[in-house]
Amino acid sequence: MRRVVITGAGTINPLGHSVAATFEAMREGRCGIGPLDIRDVDRLSIKIGGQVKDYTPDDRFNRQQQALYDRFTQFTMIAAKEAIEQSGLEFAGSLAAEAGVVLGTSGGGLTTQDENYRAVYEEGKNRVHPFIVPKLMNNAAASHVSMTWNLKGPSFTVATACASSNHAMGQAFWLVRNGAARAMVTGGSESMLCFGGVKAWEGLRVMSRDACRPFSANRNGMVQGEGAGVFVFEDYEHANARGADILCEVAGFSMTSDAADIVMPSQQGAARAIAGALRDARISPSDVGYINAHGTGTTANDKTECAAVANVLGSHADKVMISSTKSMHGHLIGGTGAVELLAVVMALKDGIIAPTIGYEDPDPECALDVVPNEAREADISYALSNAFAFGGLNAVLALKKI
Amino acid sequence: MVESVKDRVVRIVAEQALLEPADISMDQTLEELSIDSMALVEAIFAIEEEFDISVPFNANEPEKSSFDISSVATIVAAVETLVKEQSG
Missing domain, CATH: 3.40.47.10 (Thiolase/Chalcone synthase)
Incomplete structure (x- = not known):
């Protein structure tokens, strides 16, 4: 069995658009939860969430990319870029063939589904954009990471609701530990803060209207967030041989x-x-x-x-x-x-x-x-x-x- | 004859308890009727749909809700109040 280490990390989430910004917010105990800024919020009874703020897709992705990248894929690509750049890995030749990507998501392209159901049901349109299927599919993010960084080994998406990312990272860990891959890009992404996404959660009556207070006696439910976290899991020998900076070991x-x-x-x-x-x-x-x-x-x-x-x-x-x-x-x-x-x-x-x-x-x-x-x-x-x-x-x- | 609020609530509760309405008595608790947390949120949803009202209820703090679920009778009373408050 091989040892597995983390050599890169990336993120965009309600606390920041990078790992450094997120660490700083976590150190300072900053809260990224606030009033939801989404369409039809007045028809929701839950009006708060952890939204990714100050984010403009046009600053990061061109028109063709945006036609294929749902918000959950956009978050994934931003986080993956940061993680892979930090790792210093370039995927070519045999390394590309022995590297893959396994990501967690629960809803996949839920924003895309929400917008297009609206178009056909509410607005009565009889036509949707030709790329809706490749945009909303749960494996879209994993596939775009694979395509962008030339990862030609095992790649797939794991959907186990709130444990999706941990299950995904567990699979990536096993693949590297077993020697089936030398490096795996892994983590997860979610963007469920659209009208339908929040409305569905409201129904369960487990959401808080004011704050998420874990372990506190006066806690009154969960608050939804959005964003992505992506890591590079790498064979320890491989990382060590190339003198990579190691963040920690997956044990x-x-x-x-x-x-x-x-x-x-x-x-x-x-x-x-x-x-x-x-x-x-x-x-x-x-x-x-x-x-x-x-x-x-x-x-x-x-x-x-x-x-x-x-x-x-x-x-x-x-x-x-x-x-x-x-x-x-x-x-x-x-x-x-x-x-x-x-x-x-x-x-x-x-x-x-x-x-x-x-x-x-x-x-x-x-x-x-x-x-x-x-x-x-x-x-x-x-x-x-x-x-x-x-x-x-x-x-x-x-x-x-x- | 128009079905009363009580009869309509009892019908919804009976459906969740997998019983006939006639088998439900007003002093029974949800626990006695084997209505668990999931059946409860389904019943509340059914009540909201039936009466076109909004029921304030958070499963994390049921005791803080003005919607008293301690027995069938308290639920009926709470629905009657909400219907009055939210009518028109």
């Missing part, structure tokens, strides 16, 4: 299924995934310094997740830091694990633990060190990143400081 991965309920989380399913990641990384609970929580800010998730962490970590659960950065960037659904992995990279590389902001009242059912409101300095060796999806599909990554 382990585990996925489990609750096989129980389509929306309610299971403590056992989550606990098995956390324990599995520790086992896969060959570490013990006391090695874990930080956990980036799934931490959605719903009543059900946060107490279930804390119980699962306490169950697996035992007495060490009182010492570990666990924060939910969704309090700052919102829930990026299929892209969320990727943006949250940035907080893990920051923790391992810079020794700074991103806070859970908006924390107001302790909840006895979430009695862990949730790094409330202010970032903290800490020297840690291992960190976990949790994702637990609707449908009971869980994916946990274990990362190691290099």
Whole structure:
């Protein structure tokens, strides 16, 4: 088995248009959630979200590209460019053949679907743009990354709702660890902040109207975000031989299924995934310094997740830091694990633990060190990143400081 | 005869509980009727559609809602209030 390291990271999300800007916002505990600026917002009862701000597609993509790139693909391309440039890799010859891209998304080109259903149903048009299908398909982002950077190995898209990115990065990790690929571009993207996207979530009645306050006793639901996070996972020997800057190591991965309920989380399913990641990384609970929580800010998730962490970590659960950065960037659904992995990279590389902001009242059912409101300095060796999806599909990554 | 608000609410609750309306009694709780959180949000949706009203309810903080779900009777009363408030 080969060791796998991260040699590049990129992002665009509600906290910033780059990794540096995102790290700065996370260090400062800045909130990227605000009033939604989308069409027909007056017909929504949920009017807040973590939108990518100050973003003009014309500044980044020409007309032909925009005809093919849904907003979720645009975010992916911006994040992939930053990650691949940082890695310094150029994909040609045998390296191109042994490199691929696996990305997570839940809704894919949902904005494109929303706009075009509007055109045919609401506006009564009988014609849509010829590229709607290649624009809205869930694998559009992965395919455009593959085409733009000449990645000719294994490429595909993973859709497991809120765990999509973690599942995707887990597959990329396995491909490199098994020797099936030397480098993989991986992460995820989501752009669900359109009228239909938010309207659908409203129906479940789990959304907050004012803020995402994970682990706080007065939490009242999740807030949606949008954006992308993309990384370059690379064979350690390959990275080392070319003298690449290594951000951290991907040490382990585990996925489990609750096989129980389509929306309610299971403590056992989550606990098995956390324990599995520790086992896969060959570490013990006391090695874990930080956990980036799934931490959605719903009543059900946060107490279930804390119980699962306490169950697996035992007495060490009182010492570990666990924060939910969704309090700052919102829930990026299929892209969320990727943006949250940035907080893990920051923790391992810079020794700074991103806070859970908006924390107001302790909840006895979430009695862990949730790094409330202010970032903290800490020297840690291992960190976990949790994702637990609707449908009971869980994916946990274990990362190691290099 | 026009179906009363109570009868219409009971019909919706019965559908979610997989029971006949006649088998529902007013003092029953949702728990006793085996109505879980998903069935509850479906019932609220059905009530909103049936009466063309908007029901303020967040599953994360049911106790903070003015929509009291502690029994069939309280739900009927809450719907009657909302229908009055939101009519016209």
